[in-house]
Structure formats: C-alpha cells, structure tokens
Amino acid sequence: MAIVEGVEPRGTHHCETTALGVLLRHEGLDLSEPMLFGLGSGLSFVYWDGRGMPLPFLGGRVKPFELTRNLAARLGLTLDVAETASARKAWENAAAAVDAGRPVGLQLDCYHLEYFQTRVHFGGHVVAMYGYDEHDAYLVDTGPQGGAVRTSRAALAKARAERGPMTARNRSFTLTLAGRPPRWRERIVPAIRDCAEAFLSAPIANLGHRGIAKAARLLPGRLERAADPRRDLPRAALLMERAGTGGSLFRALYRDFLAESAQVTGHAGLRAAHALYAEAATLWAGVAALIAEAGESGDPAPLKRAAALLGDLSRIEGDAMESLRRL
Incomplete structure (x- = not known):
C-alpha cells in the first residue's frame, strides 16, 4: 500500500482543474479552481457532429489536456507526460509517482469508474491518483463525484485503456514548480x-x-x-x-x-x-x-x-x- 500524505479534496466542479489543484497544492502553489481555469485559457466552444454520434456534441471548453499544457507553459511549470499502449507500463508510470510521494494526473474514460454516478462514455475525464493498495486505486475527482474516492485497479486499467473520441493512450502526468513560485x-x-x-x-x-x-x-x-x-x-x-x-x-x-x-x-x-x-x-x-x-x-x-x-x-x-x- 502507498499513500501520498496531505492530499486534500476541495469540492471542485471540473475534472481537469480538480486534478491540477491537487498536483499544484502538493508543489506548494494554491490557486482557486476559477484561477486555474482562467490561467489555462480554458474557456471555448465547439460544435462537433461526428459520424455515428447519436447527437452533436456541444463543448464549452478547450479540448482535454490543452488547459494543462496552457497552464504549464504560462506559469513556467515542468510538465512530464507519459503515454503507452501497455497496461503494465501504464500502471508502473502512475504507481512510480505515488511511490515517490507525488500525486499523479490520469486521463481516462469515466464510464468504467465504479464510483461514477452517471455511466456515460467520456474519454477526456481527468483524475488525480494519490494512493493504491493491492485491489484499489485512491483518486481525487470532482465534488459531485465524491471528492476522495476509490475504484478497483482493474476498472482503472479499463478506463485508461479505452479508445475513442477524446481518449489518450494511458496518459499520466506530473507538474513541478521550477525554482521559485511563479508570478502568476x-x-x-x-x-x-x-x-x-x-x-x-x-x-x-x-x-x-x-x-x-x-x-x-x-x-x-x-x-x-x-x-x-x-x-x-x-x-x-x-x-x-x-x-x-x-x-x-x-x-x-x-x-x-x-x-x-x-x-x-x-x-x-x-x-x-x-x-x-x-x-x-x-x-x-x-x-x-x-x-x-x-x-x-x-x-x-x-x-x-x-x-x-x-x-x-x-x-x-x-x-x-x-x-x-x-x-
């Protein structure tokens, strides 16, 4: 069993800013959820009508993970990203960060997460993982999804490996402050x-x-x-x-x-x-x-x-x- 100490769920509303908040507070930078969203230039709109979609998709933000990239570039943060087609390597990438005492961000399809209240495929969901044991992974999700939650490692593997719109290849990521705190x-x-x-x-x-x-x-x-x-x-x-x-x-x-x-x-x-x-x-x-x-x-x-x-x-x-x- 491995747990990162001091991780605090905040009752936030958007998945990517929730995970970013967890990672950055661990680094000593505590910004509000709206500030993270705005500094990442997260607001947008897209009307997307793809082949085979039951209804067109209305997106109110930039595409998944662009907010994270924007925020890291704007604040001079070191963003380390890992992607792989291997389920074994995907788990090793995530667990290595936790073993080193750091929370890690994961992009996945929320459909497979056992605690999720509405079962719908969305491959752009992001959570922060802060611990694990032999059976479960310990995550921070949005307030409406429960905040500090857990799901089985098997379900997490399925969620991370899902393919389709907005999914990533078992993406995991960490953020590091470079030297002194950024002048945000x-x-x-x-x-x-x-x-x-x-x-x-x-x-x-x-x-x-x-x-x-x-x-x-x-x-x-x-x-x-x-x-x-x-x-x-x-x-x-x-x-x-x-x-x-x-x-x-x-x-x-x-x-x-x-x-x-x-x-x-x-x-x-x-x-x-x-x-x-x-x-x-x-x-x-x-x-x-x-x-x-x-x-x-x-x-x-x-x-x-x-x-x-x-x-x-x-x-x-x-x-x-x-x-x-x-x-």
Whole structure:
C-alpha cells in the first residue's frame, strides 16, 4: 500500500482543474479552481457532429489536456507526460509517482469508474491518483463525484485503456514548480487576451461564438435526429449542466475567474465582461433545461426557445470576448 500524505479534496466542479489543484497544492502553489481555469485559457466552444454520434456534441471548453499544457507553459511549470499502449507500463508510470510521494494526473474514460454516478462514455475525464493498495486505486475527482474516492485497479486499467473520441493512450502526468513560485498574477491579463483571441478568431465556424450561433441554427432538429429523445435529450442536458460540456459550468468558472482577476489586478476593464459572463452562465442553464424538457415532452417548442437563447449567447459571449481582447 502507498499513500501520498496531505492530499486534500476541495469540492471542485471540473475534472481537469480538480486534478491540477491537487498536483499544484502538493508543489506548494494554491490557486482557486476559477484561477486555474482562467490561467489555462480554458474557456471555448465547439460544435462537433461526428459520424455515428447519436447527437452533436456541444463543448464549452478547450479540448482535454490543452488547459494543462496552457497552464504549464504560462506559469513556467515542468510538465512530464507519459503515454503507452501497455497496461503494465501504464500502471508502473502512475504507481512510480505515488511511490515517490507525488500525486499523479490520469486521463481516462469515466464510464468504467465504479464510483461514477452517471455511466456515460467520456474519454477526456481527468483524475488525480494519490494512493493504491493491492485491489484499489485512491483518486481525487470532482465534488459531485465524491471528492476522495476509490475504484478497483482493474476498472482503472479499463478506463485508461479505452479508445475513442477524446481518449489518450494511458496518459499520466506530473507538474513541478521550477525554482521559485511563479508570478502568476502577472500572467492573468495575457491569459485572458489569449483566450479571447482564440475564441473570436477560430479558424472554422464550429468554434467560438460562431460555433454557438451554428448550434442555435441546428438545435431545433435534434428531436427528429435523436433515436430515443426521452433518453438522449435529457442525457445531453445532464452532461451540459453536470459535466459542463456546453453548459453553464464553464461560464460560471470564467465569471468567477474574471471577478477574482479584477480584485487581484485592479483592472477596471474586467467588470463589463464579468457581468456578461454572469448572464451567460444563467442563460446556458436555461438552454439545458429546455433541451431536457423537449426530450421528456416530445414537444419541439422548447428546442426553438433554446435556440433563441443560443443566439443571444453567441452575441453576449462575442461582446464579452471582444472587450477582453482589448485589455
């Protein structure tokens, strides 16, 4: 049995920032979840309709692990990443960090985790592992999933080895501070500018504020597209709200990041964007509720109302990011 001492679950909401918080607190850098999300330029939007998907995917953040790479580069952290096709080597990579007294981040498909409350395939899930025994691995996940949890090593191996959209090859990673603590306050405004530029200047219409507008145009057809609307639409709404794939979670995180950033930097230009993202978080929750209502009732009218809200959100988020790009 091996346990890293002093690991503290915090009741956080997003998986990748949860794991990053665990790894960085162990290194002596304690930042709030919204600050980690914002410094990693995590906010985005993608409308993705792949072959064989029951419904299009609405993603409210950058692709999995990009936030971690962004944060490490911006703060000058050493990011060590291991990937392998071997289940044996994958376990050795993770266990070696714990044996050395360090928590380790793991990217996996949450479908196989025994403690997970909603069984759905999502290959971009991230947890922090801080211990193990002969049978179980000890993990930190989000607050809604239980915080400090455990799953069998067999289930963990399946989750890490799963192939499909957004999965990685048994990816594990650690973060190390290079010398003195990073001057993270000086990196806030550059992180905001970079996020806004990427959001507004996305190369294809499926991304950023144009992606939200595209989702608005196509949303009313989801009732006919779904093979089982009573199952598929409420599940999509649940993912939006609980996992934040395209819903209010990431907008609320960015809202709180902007509020904290205004306090830390004293930058008056952040106030207007903060107000707009506060509105956006509320509207995204309304979109999810209407999508669920359409599935449960079979009535297309809620989807039309949700599409109108998405049109508003495209304009609101575009205006917010335009002001942030000019900081």
